[in-house]
Amino acid sequence: MTGRTTLTPAPLAHLADSRRQALTELLDRLRTDSGAGVVTGEPGCGRTAFLECAARSFTAGPVVRVRAGAARARKPYHGLRALLSAAGCPAQVAAAVHGAVGEVLLGALRTVADRGPVLVCVDDAHLWDAASRAALGHAAAHLRTVGRAGLGLLLSVPGHRPPDREFAGLPLLRLGPLTPAEAAALLDDATGGAVDPAVRDQLVAEAEGNPALLLALAHRLSPAELGGRRPLPRPLADAEVLTAVAGEGLAGLMPEHEDLLLTVAAAVRVSHEPDADVESVFRAAEGARGDAGEPGPGTGSAPGPEALPDALVQADGRVRFRSALLGRTVYAVARPERRRAVHRALARALSGGHGVLALLHRSWAATAPDPALAAELAAAATDALPHTLRHTALARATELTPDGTERADRCLAAAEQALLAGQLPEALCLLDTARRHPAPAVARGRAHLLRGTVLLADGPVDDAHASLLLAARLLTGAEPERAETAALAAADAAWAAGDMTACLRALDPEAPTARTADTPRLPSGRHALLHDHREGMRAVLRGRFDLAVVPLRRVLDRCRDADDPERLLRCAAAALLLGDVTAARRASARALAAARALGSAVLEPRALEYLAYAELRAGRHALARTHAEAGLRGAHRTGQRNTAAHHHAALALAASIEADTDLVARHVSAALDSARRHGLAQAATLAQWAAARADLGGGRPRDAADRLGPLVRPGPRRGHFAVWMLAVPCYVEAAALTGQPDHARTVVEDFALWAACDADPQASAQLLRCHALLAPPETADALYRRALDRHEDTAGDFERARTELLYGKWLRRRRRLREARIHLGAALLGFERCGAHRWAQQAGAELRANGAAPSGSATGQPSPATAAELSRLTPQQLRIARYVAEGATNREIALSLSVSTRTVDYHLRNVFAALGVRSRVELARLVEQAERTGAAPPRPASGEETRAQL
Structure with missing residues (x-):
């Protein structure tokens, strides 16, 4: 037994989305034009897998694959012989x-x-x-001269050395690192999902997006370690693992280059920068050689690019490794005494103007606790430094501090900086270290505050709530502002979990966590802002919006000139509670700018979350999608899975406007995955609402009603207390369209109470639309008109267009065709303006049924562009559409395809929704015109292939 895990080879179909997109674009070019390309990247980046995937994806013709063998590749003409033989041209080898x-x-x-x-x-x-x-480079450079389209040549070369001159002029595709989500998916595929989520996060962070390193780390661990039942070895990526992945890049290094490479690796490791000052590095390398009694170059000046080994590149006075992984490997395989010598030399070289870096290098040269050096490091970790560097300095100070109490204090300070730098796992590790040392109640309170803050961003929010409440109790009296912060954060955790009772308890002004006898009722400064926010939140939760306005407005006033991102985020949250979308957008944008200015990686995704939700509330869905996409990248980069879940929910909501069903489903699934594991009721409700709204946009009101009913009706499955009412207008529409208006009357009464609070600028118009959907004909007309008048007072094309569409449908069914055409046309234009393509198709179908042609055709027949949309159907849907065009009944279609009539009915409803048609006659006309104009896709296969695809 080796104790190592056997991995299942990852399937070639599992290719990162970014790489799949690059591959698709590359193959599309090669199908229409001849050309060559070079695929490169650092060791272990997946060059071979990329070429294998390209070979399997190329369906236009045969693929010739050749891989160099290290043993025989250097024999003269061996590569050329192998390629000509594989291409079926062995006779040309001699020539x-x-x-x-x-x-x-x-x-x-x-x-x-x-x-x-x-x-x-x-x-x-x-x-x-x-x-x-040379032959390969010549052929690649002149490939376009063959005069034939579709001849492609893909080469792979490593990225840790300069490209050979034969390939230097060819187009280069550099494979970047996997995103954390892509790396996690790869690890789950390789291990069959056997990795504990916390262990998976550590492996993904350690691999830094390198797929080969990620799999090597997993292979090193035993099943018990992967499952989280045993502690992981430290370091995770040791010299053996790194050498196995990147050791090839160290072959052939000249002895005189070893110290220079190690010096660059040590400088980059300490500074957390991708490169280092070339003059300091060269002086330090020379000094390290002198310490070892070896002759140095004797120049003390920076080398020219020609003097550097191939693994390094120099530009603008800086030097870096071509491959960061190779730099990690160089440092890991060096002897400890050589590493210490290099750090001492760098400390001497940097002592002139880089105080904290010089101290850090001295700390890595130390072999025992050093209280004096620890004190210098702690003093040097000032606000002027980036959070990452402050965290490193304080963490090293902690390791060099022998005293238990002082060590715990520095450990907490390091954890706080790790949190602000977006290094959440490191922050938790430091908190665990601090817990092993005795500390007073205040220090324990700070530790619980930090732990709760980390868990609020990435962990079960119930655990965060408990930790934050404990922090508030421990800090009350001694540090009232921190106690207030902890109590409000505990309310945030309960809010995220959908626990209104726990939220109110955390906000209770009489609770010991909130106030002592010495705490004034109306404090000043930051404490006042937190106090006002608590008062406002408590009033909102109790339904007393009249009492919430004054304290929440004070929160906005107190943040008017603030530059602290956390205060500005409180301001944005207060504005959203008030329904002041403009103030929420402004405060969120300022919080984002402030977080970026401070280099706070952990606050950027949170600011983007508030900004995305504010843009959604304002009806600016495209902007919301842009912010949520950026926030999702930042949340994954910093390991904030709870924040990522909210960004997935925001992206699902934005995509539901466009009714992109597949995209909505992906984001909903991702949001619900974290929501279920971490108790995020708010994110889950938003995601489910997005899925239902996509159903409505796709013409599936029954599915929307089934999904939304439990979410909005009273009962144990009702959605988050602050979100479910946002989904009521969608539920009322779905219930009315499916002939079940009585199911929606109770929730409309609840929604009326919400609309009366003026916390949502769209709510009053939506309420009138809901009443119109449920009203008898004699009153519905006036209600629709009043709803449209109310829309004039708010921005947002989408909600107005929905009201226009529903009113136009209502008018058309009462044969008021001229009026219907006006409102359906306005709906079509509104949906087109906000990019709601599927909703626009609904409006277009209604216009055609009304006798108008949205495409400009006077006949009202489907245009060739509309007919071309048949290509969007799945093969099964296309078969059913063709059978319908031939006049077959659902039963006849079911018998032909060996499926049930219910399956046919299900697919046919999706066909109607996808094409925006309302009847079998209209569908038949569309299919006939598509075939007549040549816009229809080829007929799909039948027989066994048909049954297999079912």
Whole structure:
């Protein structure tokens, strides 16, 4: 037993979305034009897997695949022989040896291309012999001259060294690191989902997006370690693992380069920068060689680029590794005494003007606790430094501090900086270390405040709530402002969990966590802002919006000139509670700018979350999507899964406007995954609402009603207390369209109470629309008109267009066609303005049924552009549509396809929704016109293939 985990090879179908997009674009170009490209990246980035995926994805013709073998690749002409043989041109091998090898290879490729499109993949082309590389480079550079489309040549070379001159001028595709989400998915695929979520996060962070390193780390661990039942080894990526992944890049290094490489690796490791000052590094490398008794270069000046080893690159007075992973490997494999010597040399080289960096290098050269050095490091960790560097300095000070109480204090300070830098797992590790040392109640209170804040961003929010309440109790009296912060954060955790009782308890002004006898009722400064926010939140939760306005307005006033991102986020939250969307957008944007100015990686995604929700409330869905996409990247980068869940929910809501069903489903699934594991009721309710709104946009009101009914009706499954009412207008519409208006009357009464609070600028118009949907004909007309008048007072094309669409439908069914055409046309324009494409299709279908042609055609028949939308149907939907066009009944279609009539009915409803048609006659006309104009896709396969796809 080795104790290591056996991994299942990741399927080639599992390719990161960013890489799949690059591959698709590359293959699309090669299908229409001849060309060559070079795929590169650091060791372990997945070059071979990328080429294999390209080979399997290329369906236009045959694929020729050649991979260099390290043992024989350097033999003269070996690479050329292998390629010509694989291409089916063995007779030209002898001619290549005795002639112009480049022209011979080009001629062979021309011959292969005569038979149709072909893709040639050469993996590890840098390992070929010189003559073969020259021939390959010549052929790649002149590939366009073959005069045939569809001849593609893909090469892979490593990115930790300069490209060979033969390939230097070719288009380069550099494979970047995987995102945390992509890396987590790869790890789950390889291990069958056997990795504990906390362990998975640590592995993903340690691998830094490198797929080979990620899999090597997982292979190193035992099943018990992967499952979280045993502690992980430290360091996770040791010299053995790093050498296995990137050791090839160290082959062939000159002895005189070892100290320079190690010096650069040490400088980058301490500074957390991608590069280092070349002069300081060169002086330190020379000093390290002198400490070891070895002769140095004796110049003391910066080397020119030609003097650097291939693994390094120099530009603008800075030097860096071409591959960051190679730098990590160089540092890991060095002997400890050599690493300490290099750090001492760097400390001397940097002592002139880089105080904290010099101290850090001195700390890495120390072999025992050093109280004096620890005190210097703690004093140097000032506000002027980035959070990451402050965290590093305080963490090293902690390790060099022997005293228990002082060590715990510095550990807490380091954890706070780690949190602000977005290094949440490191913050938790430091808090665990601090817990092992005795500390007074105030220090324990600060630790629980930090832990609760971390868990609020990435963990079960019930645990965060408990930790924050404990922090508030421990800090009351001694640090009232921190106690107030903890109590309000505990309310935030309960809010996220959807626990109104716990939220009110945390906000209770008589609770010991909120106030002592010495705490004034109306304090000043930051304490006053927190006090007012608590008063306002408590009033909102009790339904007393009249009492909430004054304290929440004071919160906005107190933040008018603030530059603290956390205060500005409180301001944004207060504005959203008030329904002041403009103030919420302004405060969120300022919080984002302030977080970026301070370099607070953990606050950026939170600011973008508030900004995205504010834009959604304002009806600016495209902007909301832009902010949520940026916030999602930041949340993944900093490990804030709870924040990421909210961004997924915001993206699902934005996508539901466009009714992009697949995109909505992906974001809803991602949001619910974290919501279920961490108790995020608010994010879950928003995601479910987004899914239902996409159903409505896709013409599936019954599905929307089934999804929304439990969410908005009273009962144990009702959604989050602050969110469910936002979904009421969608539920009322779905219930009315499915002939179940009585199911919605009770929730409309509840929604009326919400609308009366003026916390949502759209609510009053939505309420009138809901009443119109449920009203008898004699009163519905006036209600629709009043709703449209109310929309004039608010921004947002989408909600107004929905009211126009429903009113237009109502008018058309009462044969008031002229009026219907006006409102349906306004709905179509409104949906087009806000990018709601599926909703626009509904409006267009209603216009056609009304006798108008939204495309400009006077006949009202489907236009060729509309007919081309048949290509959006799945193969099964297309088969059913063609059967309908031929006049078959649902039962006849079911018998033909060996499925149930219910399945046919389900697919047919989706076809109607996707194409925006309302009847079988209209669908038949659309299919006939598509086939007549050539806009229809080819007929899908039938028989066994048909049954397999069912």
